[in-house]
Amino acid sequence: MLIVMSNKTTGSLYFWSAHLAGPIWGPFASWCCAWLEMIGLIAGIGTQAYGGSKVLQSIILLSTGTNKGGGYLAPCGVFLSMYVGFTIIWAILNTFALDVIACIDTVSIWWQIIGGAVIVVMLPLVAPTTQSASYVFLHLETSPDLTGIRNKAYAIVLSFLVSQYSLYGYDAAAHLTEETKGADINGPIAILSSLGIVSVFGWAFILALTFSIQDPRYLYDANNETAGSFVPAQILYDAFHGRYHNSSGAIVMLIVIWGSFFFGGVSVTTSAARVVYALSRDGGIPFSRIWHKLHPTYKIPANAVWLCAGLCILLGLPILKVNVVFTAIASICTVGWVGGYAVPIFARMIMPRKNFKPGPFFLGRASRPICMIAFLWICYTCSVFLLPTVYPIEWDTFNYSPIALGVVLGLIMFWWLVHARKWFKGPVSNIGT
Template sequence: MGNSKILLHLSQFSTFTHFKTSPESTGISSAPYAVILSVLLSIYSLYGYDAAAHLTEETKDADRTGPVAILSSLGIISVFGWAYYLALTFSIRDLDYLYNTDNETAGALVPAQIIYDAFYGKFHNSTGAVVFLCIIWGSYFFCGLSVTTTAARVVYALSRDKGIPFSPIWRKVHPRSKVPTNAVWLCAAIGLLLGLPILKLDVVFTAIISVSTIGWVGGYAIPILARLVMAEENFKPGPFYLGRASRTVCLVAFLWICYACSAFLLPTFYPLRWKTFNYAPVALTFVLTLIMLWWVLDARKWFKGPVRNIDVQDGN
């Protein structure tokens, strides 16, 4: 009993002092490079505030409640995410075994292996690990459902402003459910088509996550940069205003976004091969090229920006 307590204290202490790069499985031996890549998951998770931003136009006093909701979501995600990471790292029993290709998850699913080792080491049974993983997989399902819902709202908003092809189809609202069902089905179909290649190629998942996060986060960099370069006398603050700290916060936020977008373009495995290459730069270049060509050749001739509801009502 005494020895187990000593090992537990040592493992908890090593959580904050031990650093492992696992070059045998990732090919990465550089500690600074590993630190840069280690923040990718937290970057993707922290941007859950986007859902709160999408809902602001449907809330009362959105110019005040919106920022409060965004900050609240960031705080909740940070606290619970930190607690989850600590619990996960405290549960590691053998660092070398985590990446061993002969372990129960073939060295590919490290969090699942940590959970399996914790339950099996304590109860000599894997039932608890399976139940716990089912809970996590269930949360993945609801996370995907939330992403699909958010994407459908974006498609509906853009089609309402006539900003995407076949806008009349996607902005159509079901008469009974009052939901843009066509937009929902479009996002579900795109998600399904993008997810199918992941069954065979892991690099597709990396590319999709990278491109979606860059596009997601990069969109916030534009108004932040505009605030930085805007003359102070031309800026009209709203009810939620940071005062003198606003420019400093904007600068830090803009630099963080630049760092995050750059990190998602880096390779995560070495040596570089067809099956380990990060195709995010290629996919991002392809998508941006299509969008810019569409804008230059067609969209700039008719797209005039967001459609204000009051203008539509006056027109009727």
């Protein structure tokens, strides 16, 4: 972390946007990118906290019985306490336990590779029956009784959300390019490698779950063994209980999944604090001096860490009243995080060719078409993430992400127009070149 804080720029996309947009539009581009990325990362902490809480809720339920057998299903208040607890633990680790985080990062890699491989291989083998390939690849289940969605085209549009939400691990590789030797080659390789690993393992995991479904309609039944609250938990329970007549195997697999959320939360908190530090260093956040301040002993932006944790907790408070909180938080996360990538991509598309100096890792003539495809895809997915996922729209099913994003981004742009554009210059160096 000491390396990060003494780095020339810190902020990855934030710096890229300023560089690619040029001296005139660079400040505005970096302003938009940094705020989008910061919003996405803070919401990203929330998605990990919510996912981890949901898995822990299922572990406790199956460990104490089942929904049918007197098991304990954590109510909204306890669930929110889990959510807040994870967020605080991650903030503490990122403030006082940097050595532990380094160890956690190493454990996380092997945990997810080995644990993910075990689930992908074992689950279809344990399941009493498996679905056919035609069901997995061709069948479309809208579950209108649960979602209120009967239009298949709309269901297909929404189905892309899972894959887009899961494709954000490469952001860590992007941050690390600023502290990597031979970053002009190793940085792009790390980003592409992380994308490949996430894509392969994510697809394999989804296939393993889908092939192992026993009764599709029973998965969402509020009266099933997992109370219909977490579909993967019910799939795991059906597989192991159907084969061995107990839920021990399902609990072990859920612990593996829970570990992935926990490790992810540690990493996302680190990334969020880095972006807050970078933007506050350049005066781009209210009370920047507070968030830019380093801990006197550990030399990390502790205030930035706790700002991220506090905002994440506020984002999760609707858990007490709203049933689609995860959808809303995941939407805010993806629109912000992925939307942040749209800024440097768009800047690269419109950048005059004479002003662009390619490095050793260059796509050549294919770069602009690929940028166009990537930009249009980001626009599509960000739009879809703002759509309702449950009908009819009521207070407890309302996806509040469009309002939350609209208010926050509106205030940010208003601040830029009336004041920030007069003094904000984009990323600055901490040390001389």
